Amino acid sequence: MPDPATTEASREPNVPAGPRIDRRGETGATLVEVVISITLMGTVIAAIVGALLSSVVASSTAVDSAELEAVLITASDHLDRAEPNCNYDEQLDAVATSQGWAAGSIIGTYQLLVHDDDGTAQFESVDCDEILAGDVQTIVITATHPFGGQSRTLKVVKSSVR
Numbered sequence: 001m002p003d004p005a006t007t008e009a010s011r012e013p014n015v016p017a018g019p020r021i022d023r024r025g026e027t028g029a030t031l032v033e034v035v036i037s038i039t040l041m042g043t044v045i046a047a048i049v050g051a052l053l054s055s056v057v058a059s060s061t062a063v064d065s066a067e068l069e070a071v072l073i074t075a076s077d078h079l080d081r082a083e084p085n086c087n088y089d090e091q092l093d094a095v096a097t098s099q100g101w102a103a104g105s106i107i108g109t110y111q112l113l114v115h116d117d118d119g120t121a122q123f124e125s126v127d128c129d130e131i132l133a134g135d136v137q138t139i140v141i142t143a144t145h146p147f148g149g150q151s152r153t154l155k156v157v158k159s160s161v162r
Helices: 004-011 031-081 089-098
Strands: 108-116 121-124 136-144 151-159
Touching: 031 089, 031 108, 031 136, 031 151, 121 151
Parallel strands: none
Antiparallel strands: 108 121, 108 136, 136 151
């Protein structure tokens, strides 16, 4: 009598001899699924990196802005303690260089309160030789941050009357 294994194998030449393995229960990822997963992960990572960079820039801008405010306060304090005169560029340059900024980073524009014949008064840019007792000035201080390019302005009123 012929061997049943030999007979069965001889009838199906494309099927290997041995136990049959059912591959229908196995799962795996296709190439399309892998590509979609990588694309989605890349999109999420790009969004996270963008948000991180945005927060770093915002933080840097806030630091520069706070530094500008501090410089303006320091400059106004120097002007308050200075003797009244027609030009405070020396004091403003001293504040700029004390911060490590270039001289000229802080600019002042000056106006003097001028009384008109009709009794009114207004601030005007005038050539001034000296500040007299009772004169009132406005000094507009403009500071430009050397690294961020931000600018802030502060208006100071100064009088020789104490």
